[in-house]
Amino acid sequence: MNINTDYDVIIAGSGMGGMSAGAMLANAGYKVLILEKAHAPGGCSSSYFRKGYVFESGATTLIGFDENQPLWKLEKETGIHIPREEITPSMSVWLGGEQLTRYKDREQWIQECIRVFGNANGQRAFWEEALAVSDLVWKVSLKNPFFPPQKISEWAQLAINNNPLDVWVLKYAFQSVEDVMQKYGVDTPKFRRFVDEQLMITAQAKAHQTPFLFGAAGLTYTNYSNYYVPGGLLEMVNTIRAFIHEKRGALHTKEGVEMIDRDGEQFTVHTQNKRKEKFSYRSPIVISNIPVWNMSGITSGDVKEYFKSESKDFNDAWGAITLGIATTDTYPDDLPLHHQIHLEEGKTVPFTNSDSIFVSMSKREDTDRAKEGSRTLNISTHASPEFWYSLNGEYESAKQQVEEFVVKKLAEKLPGFADSEIDVIHTATPVTWENWVYRKKGRVGGIPQSMARSLLNWTPHETPFKGLYLVGDTTYPGQGIPGVTLSGINVYSRVIKNHQ
Structure with a gap:
């Protein structure tokens, strides 16, 4: 050999x-x-390329280039410069008939939450705590490359590397996002729904399951610089x-x-x-x-x-159903590139337990991804891999039903989509994902x-x-x-x- x-x-x-x-x-x-x-x-x-268009593997945002974040460290250490353009605001969340804009500016974001959810004092206290925890988590994470510690020497290094004044953040490893919401009196059904859906796309879990230490960063990622490649x-x-x-x-x-x-x-x-x-x-x-x-x-x-x-x-991990759609460009000029669309209360995407969908769009001027006058959209929603592997003869029918449901919801909820013409559409399930990126049962x-x-x-x-x-x-x-x-x-x- x-x-x-x-x-x-x-x-x-x-x-x-x-x-x-x-x-x-x-x-x-x-x-x-x-x-x-x-x-x-x-x-x-x-x-990936499909019929003249470039689609992302899934709907996604890109952060991590601000000081004390990982891509900042990667570029700083190597001299690599990843081509990118900042986008702001980075995202809209559609709750019922209401648009919530995820502003980068922290004060503007807190005011937006007060407008939508009320309880000015509680919202301010919750988001100020989340931002403080998130900032510290990013800073501390880069200072502690041997985490979690596996040797006595690495435990000792933790004590050397870290400021004792930062130890306050560790309590949030044992408090859930739900706990902190309740502490500040913001755990209303409307705000809980918003938080749960945000955490599902960043932590793969909801408020009662996610430690605030991780959840804070997951909830505040739009308050850092978001980019488009x-x-x-x-x-x-x-x-x-x-x-x-x-x-x-x-x-x-x-x-x-x-x-x-x-x-x-x-x-x-x-x-x-x-x-x-x-x-x-x-x-x-x-x-x-x-x-x-x-x-x-x-x-x-x-x-x-x-x-x-x-x-x-x-073994309990999520898969995804993703759609790639290329349409004519009939979207408003001021429409953000990323959208989380909440379904009506009690509704879920067919053959999933997911009650929201996430949408990422190509930039209008990005003619490398779509011809002039067209845009590409990537849509993602959570799905159980085990369920999709059990469908057998019903698989294609279920896949088609999901596709039709998502297209209908986009027409209802995403400004401009109903007026567009679809040129290309294709749908991927956890089964597709396993064949695509070779992850067991399509878990992503x-x-x-x-x-x-x-x-x-x-x-x-x-x-x-x-x-x-x-x-x-x-x-x-x-x-x-x-x-x-x-x-x-x-x-x-x-x-x-x-x-x-």
Whole structure:
């Protein structure tokens, strides 16, 4: 067997966690190889082409470039500049017939909440607390790359790295968002519905399940700089890819990892490409950007048993139904690019338990994504993977019903959509997503937040097997482009510490 030993680090999967770790390591002098099974890099943070249009993998926003945030750190350390344009306001939320605008300016946002939800004193107190916690969480997260701590020395480092005056924030690891809402007297049905739906797209859980320590950042992300990448998120990934190439590294698409074998302090990674050709690579360092649920299927022996044990408590995770729609551009000039549309009370998207849909639109002037006079829309809603895998003969009919329902709701709720003509439409379910990004059962968005899971119970970046690391949304700190970028930075820090 011919084994390639040219690389210092092998990274399985090219999501933003793996790309961030790869860029940081390449910048530090490591020769990096990233292996991606799909035809395009980026995983859930990517774009795809369909009938002359460019769609995002899912409806999504992009933050993380402000000071003390992960993409700011990535650019600062490497010199990479990800092409982007700030958008403001970043988002509208449609509650019944009412539009709630998610302003970046903090005072303007608090006034908007007072207008919509009333209780001026309670709303101000709640949002000031959330913003203070969020600001501190971002700052502290970058200062503590060895979190959650796994060794005595890392516990000691926590004490050294952190200001004792910041310890007040830790109490919110044990208080839910619901608890804080009740403390400030803002837990009304209308505000609870708003908060629950915001948390579902940022934490994969609702107010009673989400610790305020995480929920604060999830609720306030629109109060930081939000960005749009011209041409689609794939351009962000390709910018990082080009940097890794400049540093002697490589990214192979259409070449998936089939098995990771451990041999002493070396790992052999076996792959297969789309032409069924097989390759093997050996390195002392392997970073897996593959979800923890998938890992037992590509490992053996005690490594396999470790991942079986590590993932057994995390089988309840969300999938997504996504639609890509290209339409004529009949939208108002002042319409934001992102929208969360709440369904009527008691209504859900067919064949899901989801009572909202999230919409991201291409910019009018972005003719790389849509021809002039047209726009692309990406729509996402939560769905149970297990349900969609059980449909069998009813699958296509259910998929069609969801598509028709979403189109009808967009016509009712999204200004300008009813006047547009649809040129392209396609719908993806969790089954599609597994075939697309190879995540087990099409689970996307990481592991839902839970009050029952302490900060120390997150799947760690460093495994018990020297040289094998994990990155991505099923490790700390979880989902979202900033979250997985932070996990990439943390893995980089562990590799530098352990292998220099």
